[in-house]
Amino acid sequence: MRMTSVLSCLVLAAGGVLVAAPSHAAAAPVPGCGAVLTSDSRLTDDLTCPSGDGLTLTPGITLDLRGHTLRGSATATGIVLPNVGDVTIRNGTVAGWGTGVQTHDVWDEVGGTATITRLTFRDNGRGVDTSGRLGGTGKAHEISRSTFTDNGSGVGAVYGGAHVVRSTFTGNGTALDFITGGVLLEDSRVEGNGTALSCDESGCEVRRSTLADNGVGVSARTFGADVYDSTLRGNDTAFTSFGVWGHSTVQGNKLIDNGTAVTLSTSNATLRDNLFRGNELGFTTDGGMPDFTATLVGNRFVRNVDAIVFEAPGTSLQDNVANDNERWGIYAPNATDLGGNRARGNGYEPQCVGVVCPAGGPRS
Template identity: 75%
Template sequence: MRRSAVLSVIALVGGSVLVAAPAHAAPAPVPGCGAVLTADARLTADLTCPEGDGLVLAEGVTLDLRGHTLSGSSGAVAVVLPSLGDVTIRNGTIAGWGEGMRTFDTWDEVGGTVTVSRVTFSGNGEGVNTSGKLGSTGKVHEISRSTFTGNGTGVGGIYGGAHVVRSTFTDNGTALGFITGGFLLEDSRLEGNGTGVSCDESGCRILRSRIVDNGVGVDARQFGADIADSVLQGNDTAFSSFLVWGLSNLERNTFKDNGTAVTLSISNATLTGNVFRGNTLAFTSDGGAPDFASTLVGNRFVRNVDAVVVEQPGTSLQDNVADHNQGWGIYAPGATDLGGNQARGNGNEPQCVGVVCGSRPQS
């Protein structure tokens, strides 16, 4: 049954319908599971729905969970969103659903904004499914000060997008996973997830965030991902790129204590002004193929096991510093030397292979 039939079906088969309240009236209590909310509503106690979708929102509705938990079954959706119009969900917990929220019909026109504030998504298959119309776009999802923990995927979707601010993702299979969509993540923390970010043929941008102790911090494919002013620490692999014919830009980040900090495979990427410290391997690339290249400018590699190890051509280096790494400083036979690279105190000699490095004076 298509989601476009949800409103009429629930109304006819015993579900409650909350009709519009007079202007300025206080939000009405949610009648119960299966309710179709056509006016602002609030939970007055925890609500558990053993089967079927939880609540259906009409355009313009605000659902205030009031600190309570809306819980349900793994085969259903907690909050079903209208295909058009703005809605708001805030202040509570959504737990144990197949999907915490999603738009009910993405075959027809989709538009409007979903605002999610101070909501915890726990133990769902997917916390927020942002998927939109096939081959087009979905609703705008503005998510702030929310927590995603123990979900299969925290926020994701196909042909969907999200703006996530000041939120926390812990112990999810994938914190954010997007295919043919995109997101902007700001001032947030991704910790202890299997994968922090999976960005496949999507526009993904991360600013001022912490990506810590994940299996893979960021996995980018096709279009690449942009990360700036962030900390990637303690991940098995902090940034992995495969077949990115677009371009990833990594700027002014700190990569610390990762297994591998950055690994590129057949990918374009530019790394500018990053600091790499305490990683087992700071940077490596397979050199890509014709028309694929990486450029490292003004990065600092300090006290890693190996700093830069690139076996194949396809990498350009300029103004990078590699100091006191246990093994290689810069090992990049066949690299393009743009000048200004420096190295000293690394365990392997020569200090640089593939580029000419100056040795800075001792301070």
């Protein structure tokens, strides 16, 4: 008896039906300009769309650009996301659009997660717009291992947020731009942009990232912004805040070779355990209204032109060290002295104004 006959008898005896799987799974469809994708799709070549939106995704879809470029018009959107449901976009370049990726209608209910990975966004008005509906839950945007180059804005939103990890931003007008939203930026490099992070009425947080050679590193308004364990280097201004009635925390960072490292205007903030080195000015504040306060604890200011310089009340200093700065060590005539501040080797005397520093502070 032939082997196929034996198998057939066994299957029939079990009361089942044996269906052979095809030797190769069906290839994902190849979309064209203006297509609405209802199944997983991929590009097999570059796709240029001279007018109108590029591709529209429906819920549950994965779009794989396979290393190709989706290019289009500065008045249209490259990839339109569904209002609800999860989608994934990966492996390619989105270039020349008014907006590279954006949800269809943010004034309707918005939800689900958009996963964006290993993409390059170049020469768009905005790379990824994560805006959501005012008062709605919004769509979560998980952006990883992506590059944003020469866009007006890299990632931004009004009433929306994003989680950005292991990504690079260079040459953008504003790399990350959020109004009434928020972003968590982790393990990323943001270099050579007009502004690295603009955070207005938003909850913004930076962790383990490098913000270098930007006009402004972090600009915070209203709610504040938190920066942890990061390097801010070579920026005209590394961290600036205005009108922050919330609170900013700047902790465990290296602020190196900036014009002004930290400047606060009418803002609440805590600066803790940071290293300030080689800046034109380490820290300054205008104090603002009486209800706004700042606290500096355990920071080290070494070899700046000026370390700590401000005259306004409302700022407390504790356990800070200012050594070997070209001019002022600690000049803070109206500060609240919480003790433990030290200074030595600075160009201007006295070494400390406004706080008591023991003679002969610790070496750098």
